[in-house]
Amino acid sequence: MKELILYYSRAAENYFRGSLKYIEKGNTEVVAEKLALLNGGTLFQVDPVTPYSDDYNTCIEQAKKDLRSDARPAVKVVPQNVEQYDFVTVMFPNYWGTMPMHMFTVLEQMNFEGKTVRAICTHEGSGMGKSESDLNKLCKGADIKKGLAIQGSSVGHCDDLLKKWNENTK
Ligand SMILES: Cc1cc2nc3c(=O)[nH]c(=O)nc-3n(C[C@H](O)[C@H](O)[C@H](O)COP(=O)(O)O)c2cc1C
Numbered sequence: 001m002k003e004l005i006l007y008y009s010r011a012a013e014n015y016f017r018g019s020l021k022y023i024e025k026g027n028t029e030v031v032a033e034k035l036a037l038l039n040g041g042t043l044f045q046v047d048p049v050t051p052y053s054d055d056y057n058t059c060i061e062q063a064k065k066d067l068r069s070d071a072r073p074a075v076k077v078v079p080q081n082v083e084q085y086d087f088v089t090v091m092f093p094n095y096w097g098t099m100p101m102h103m104f105t106v107l108e109q110m111n112f113e114g115k116t117v118r119a120i121c122t123h124e125g126s127g128m129g130k131s132e133s134d135l136n137k138l139c140k141g142a143d144i145k146k147g148l149a150i151q152g153s154s155v156g157h158c159d160d161l162l163k164k165w166n167e168n169t170k
Helices: 027-039 056-068 101-108 131-138 152-157 159-169
Strands: 003-007 013-016 019-022 042-045 087-093 116-123 148-151
Touching: 003 027, 013 056, 013 152, 027 042, 027 087, 027 116, 027 152, 027 159, 056 101, 087 101, 101 131, 116 131, 116 152, 116 159, 148 152, 148 159
Parallel strands: 003 042, 003 087, 087 116, 116 148
Antiparallel strands: 013 019
16 A cells, blocks of 8 residues: 655644744644555655744734634645555644645645545644645545544654554555
């Protein structure tokens, strides 16, 4: 089974259990790399043309503005030849209750007909939010499995949870 791991992640200042901290690798990316080791999937990072600020407070305002205006912020590349994969795992941080709008930009341009789609969301308290219902709208024709929510500040020790979910959704 060939897997595409499509993920958005931001390595910069972020909020961890009540305080701000600068991280070199985003939480979602940490989990994406763990998943790639489990199934040998292909990693594809969504790369914004204009990334959100490294400053946390600026970033949350930028993301809020994009959500409110239902924006489709530009990304550098959208995955091509998705037909070669049996399933696509979509991974993202929870931004204001759903996926970052860059994910909407990408998913809208892909063809999910006949594909199995799985979602993993990292978050700081709100779980998957409404991301699963948004995925249902965006990934038309896909068989969407139950998603996995992982707290961002716990990604260092999510291995057992991830393995179990991976086995149950393949
Ligand atoms: C712009 C922004 C909005 C966020 N909104 C939420 C939210 O609504 N609910 C939540 O639980 N966490 C929220 N978070 C926390 C992130 O979802 C969490 O830290 C995530 O693990 C970050 O993943 P990353 O390091 O891969 O970018 C937000 C973080 C940012 C930067």
